[in-house]
Amino acid sequence: MSLYCGIACRRKSFWCYRLLSTYVTKTRYLFELKEDDDACRKAHQTGAFYLFHNLAPLLQPSEHQHLPPQLCLLELEKLLGKFGQDTQRIEDSVLIGCSEQQEAWFALDLGLNSSSSAHASLPKPEMETELQGSFTELRKALYRLNVKEASLLTTAQALLRWHDAHQFCSRSGQPTKKNVAGSKRVCPSNKIIYYPQMAPVVITLVSDGTRCLLARQSSFPQGMYSALAGFCDIGETLEETVHREVAEEVGLEVERLQYSASQHWPFPNSSLMIACHAIVKPGQTEIQVNLKELEAAAWFSHEEVLAALKRKHPYAQQQDGTFPFWLPPKLAIAHQLIREWVENPTCPSLPA
Ligand SMILES: NC(=O)c1ccc[n+]([C@@H]2O[C@H](COP(=O)([O-])OP(=O)(O)OC[C@H]3O[C@@H](n4cnc5c(N)ncnc54)[C@H](O)[C@@H]3O)[C@@H](O)[C@H]2O)c1
Ligand SMILES: [Mg+2]
Incomplete structure (x- = not known):
C-alpha cells in the first residue's frame, strides 16, 4: 500500500507528487498519534489492544503455539464493564505500533497496583477465565512467540513499566500526566517533560x-x-x-x-x-x-x-x-x- 503525499514538490518546471512508501506513511501516522491526543483517542476506536496483568502479557493457546490476542475497543469496553470498570481506564493504554493499514496497536495493564494509580488491580484468575488465556511472565512468553510479536510485547512491557515507575515529577513531587499515546509524561506544575528511557x-x-x-x-x-x-x-x-x-x-x-x-x-x-x-x-x-x-x-x-x-x-x-x-x-x-x-x-x- 502507498499513498500520494498531499504536498507537491517542485522539480524543474513542473510539479510532481512524491509517492510515500507504506513504511513512511506508517511512521508519519505513528508520529501524529504521539503528538496529537485527539488523533490518538480517535485511533482507539479502530485500534487493537493487547492486555497485560502486572506486566505479564495475556496469551491464548492456539493450535501449536500461543498467541497474544488483540481486543477491539468494543470487546475491551465490555470486559471493563464486567469488572465494574469505567471506560476512562482505556486512557491508561500506551501506543506500541500500527499495522500497514494504520490500525493502531495499544497495550493496557489491568493488574498494576501502584500506590499512585487511581485504578485498582483487576483479579487475575477471573480475568484469565473470562479471556480464556493466561497472563504469562514475559521471559517465558518470549519462547512461545514469533519475533514480531516478541518485539511488540517487549516494547509494550518496557513502556508500561516506565509509566508505572515515573508517576511523579522528581523536581516538584507532583503527579505527572501521561499523554494519550504514552510517549511522554508532563508535570502540570512546572511543565517538565519526561520521556521513556533506555x-x-x-x-x-x-x-x-x-x-x-x-x-x-x-x-x-x-x-x-x-x-x-x-x-x-x-x-x-x-x-x-x-x-x-x-x-x-x-x-x-x-x-x-x-x-x-x-x-x-x-x-x-x-x-x-x-x-x-x-x-x-x-x-x-x-x-x-x-x-x-x-x-x-x-x-x-x-x-x-x-x-x-x-x-x-x-x-x-x-x-x-x-x-x-x-x-x-x-x-x-x-x-x-x-x-x-x-x-x-x-x-x-x-x-x-
Ligand atoms: N540480550 C542479551 O543477549 C543480553 C545478554 C547479556 C546481558 N544482557 C543484559 O545486559 C544488562 C547488563 O549486563 P550486566 O548485568 O553484565 O551489566 P554490568 O556488567 O554493568 O553489571 C551490572 C552492575 O552495573 C551497575 N550498573 C551501572 N549502571 C546501571 C544501570 N543503568 N542499570 C543497572 N545497573 C547498573 C550495577 O551495580 C549492576 O549491578 C543486563 O540487564 C542483562 O539483562 C542482555
Ligand atoms: Mg557484566
Missing part, C-alpha cells in the same frame, strides 16, 4: 582468533554462558565501555572492535544492547575473573560452541547432576553474536 549496554564477544570468551553470572540459569555485557558509564563512548568492561570483568585488553547489531532488551529494565566483536591483544589470553561480577569465564573452542548451538534441550540436567554448557536463546542478541563468530571466527561481523 540504558545503553555494550555486549562484546571477545575472541583470540580461534576461541571465544564466554562468561556466566550466578543469576544465570545453570550451565548457561554468554558474551560479556556492561552498562555504559556516564561520559563514556561505546568503545570506552567495551575496553573498560572487558578489563573489569576478565582482566584483558581488546582491540579491533567491530559493531554487529543492536537490540532493545526489557529485562530487568529497558536497555539498548549494542553488540560488538573484539579481538584480545596478542599474548594476553590469561583470564582473571572478577568474582564480584562473574561466577566464571572461560575460552571455548569452535567445536564446543558449535555443539552447544546444536543442542536440542540445553537446560536438561544430566545424569551426573550437572548441567551441560549452553548458550542464550535465539531471541537474545548474545546468541546472534555467538552465531556470527561460529560462522566466521576470524572476521565475525562480515558475511562468511
Whole structure:
C-alpha cells in the first residue's frame, strides 16, 4: 500500500507528487498519534489492544503455539464493564505500533497496583477465565512467540513499566500526566517533560582468533554462558565501555572492535544492547575473573560452541547432576553474536 503525499514538490518546471512508501506513511501516522491526543483517542476506536496483568502479557493457546490476542475497543469496553470498570481506564493504554493499514496497536495493564494509580488491580484468575488465556511472565512468553510479536510485547512491557515507575515529577513531587499515546509524561506544575528511557549496554564477544570468551553470572540459569555485557558509564563512548568492561570483568585488553547489531532488551529494565566483536591483544589470553561480577569465564573452542548451538534441550540436567554448557536463546542478541563468530571466527561481523 502507498499513498500520494498531499504536498507537491517542485522539480524543474513542473510539479510532481512524491509517492510515500507504506513504511513512511506508517511512521508519519505513528508520529501524529504521539503528538496529537485527539488523533490518538480517535485511533482507539479502530485500534487493537493487547492486555497485560502486572506486566505479564495475556496469551491464548492456539493450535501449536500461543498467541497474544488483540481486543477491539468494543470487546475491551465490555470486559471493563464486567469488572465494574469505567471506560476512562482505556486512557491508561500506551501506543506500541500500527499495522500497514494504520490500525493502531495499544497495550493496557489491568493488574498494576501502584500506590499512585487511581485504578485498582483487576483479579487475575477471573480475568484469565473470562479471556480464556493466561497472563504469562514475559521471559517465558518470549519462547512461545514469533519475533514480531516478541518485539511488540517487549516494547509494550518496557513502556508500561516506565509509566508505572515515573508517576511523579522528581523536581516538584507532583503527579505527572501521561499523554494519550504514552510517549511522554508532563508535570502540570512546572511543565517538565519526561520521556521513556533506555540504558545503553555494550555486549562484546571477545575472541583470540580461534576461541571465544564466554562468561556466566550466578543469576544465570545453570550451565548457561554468554558474551560479556556492561552498562555504559556516564561520559563514556561505546568503545570506552567495551575496553573498560572487558578489563573489569576478565582482566584483558581488546582491540579491533567491530559493531554487529543492536537490540532493545526489557529485562530487568529497558536497555539498548549494542553488540560488538573484539579481538584480545596478542599474548594476553590469561583470564582473571572478577568474582564480584562473574561466577566464571572461560575460552571455548569452535567445536564446543558449535555443539552447544546444536543442542536440542540445553537446560536438561544430566545424569551426573550437572548441567551441560549452553548458550542464550535465539531471541537474545548474545546468541546472534555467538552465531556470527561460529560462522566466521576470524572476521565475525562480515558475511562468511
Ligand atoms: N540480550 C542479551 O543477549 C543480553 C545478554 C547479556 C546481558 N544482557 C543484559 O545486559 C544488562 C547488563 O549486563 P550486566 O548485568 O553484565 O551489566 P554490568 O556488567 O554493568 O553489571 C551490572 C552492575 O552495573 C551497575 N550498573 C551501572 N549502571 C546501571 C544501570 N543503568 N542499570 C543497572 N545497573 C547498573 C550495577 O551495580 C549492576 O549491578 C543486563 O540487564 C542483562 O539483562 C542482555
Ligand atoms: Mg557484566
